Amino acid sequence: MEKRVQFDFEIFFTNGGSLKGEDFRLDLTGDSISDAELIDFVVRDLRLSMVGRWAITGKKIIAKPHKRKALSPSPEGHRLVDLSHTITEGLVTYKGLPPPLVCDYLSREESKAIYAEGTTFQIGKIEMVTNTGTYVDFPYHRYADGEDSADVDLDRLADLEAIVIRVPHQVSKAITEHHLTGYEIRHRAVLIHTGWDAFWNSPQYYEDNPYLTRAAAEYLRDCSVSLVGIDSHNIDNTADGARPVHTVLLGAGIPICEHLCGLDRLPESGFTFTAAPPKFRGVGTFPVRAFARLR
Secondary structure (H helix, E strand, O other): OOOEEEEEEEEEEEEOOOOEEEEEEEOOHHHHHHHHHHHHHHHHHHOOOOOOEEEEEEEEEEEEEOOOOOOOOOOOEEEEEEEEOOOOOOOOOOOOOOOOOOEEEOOOHHOOOOOOOOOOOEEEEHHHOOOOOOOOEEEHOOOOOOOOOOOOOHHHOOOOEEEEOOOOOOOOOEEEEEHHEEEEOOOOEEEEEOOHHHHHOOOHHOOOOOEEOOHHHHHHOOOOOOOOEEEOOOOOOOOOOOHHHHHHHHOOOEEEEOOOHHHHOOOOOOOOEOOOOOOOOOOOEOOOOOEEEEE
């Protein structure tokens, strides 16, 4: 059933004045939309500027045939796609490494003795190894004199032109240079979609995972890629203690993002990729909120 949203609104401008609308109707995708998403659409649709405070009243969803392109909650051309796993208490990212401990340093109950009546806060405490969840490896992870997470500039981690190369794990566990040819990859983040993230947090995830070969890593290095990511347990064959892919890519200053997810939601190209951690001195790996921005 097609649906529309009906509402009243008032928008106040930061340079003075206001705009009101009554019984405004817009076509809707889905069953609901938040007030904030609704006002964003009105501002975009009416091409308003200098918008400050606003109010939505009388909102209701009605069943009514659409008269125009249905309303989308996300700004056209600026849709964000989360590519990160959620980190939870006890999560095992890499077998043999301890899971994270997530707890209160200051609980809400304890904070009642510190703040005014009715005012509480929570301060969390996290204890974990840096190889937890979706994370980025920096040269210091492999090389004692390499760049750590505080050394690498944001322009090497954020809003990178990116491409997805799909090599299903059912087709090949070993991703070779031949899988990577025929794509525009120079100065791009290359994200390898294998589909292995479907096994996340299960025993199968840690065994016999897809990986890049040394030759594939050398090919990416020689093509001057910006970053390499994969939705697998490790970008290397874990049976090879020399870790040739980490050695080649990090040796060339190319960050690696492991344990991605949701790459099936991305087009092959036409998006940017971001995976930026906090600036920690002396840390070669750290969890990130990896995401793509679709155009």
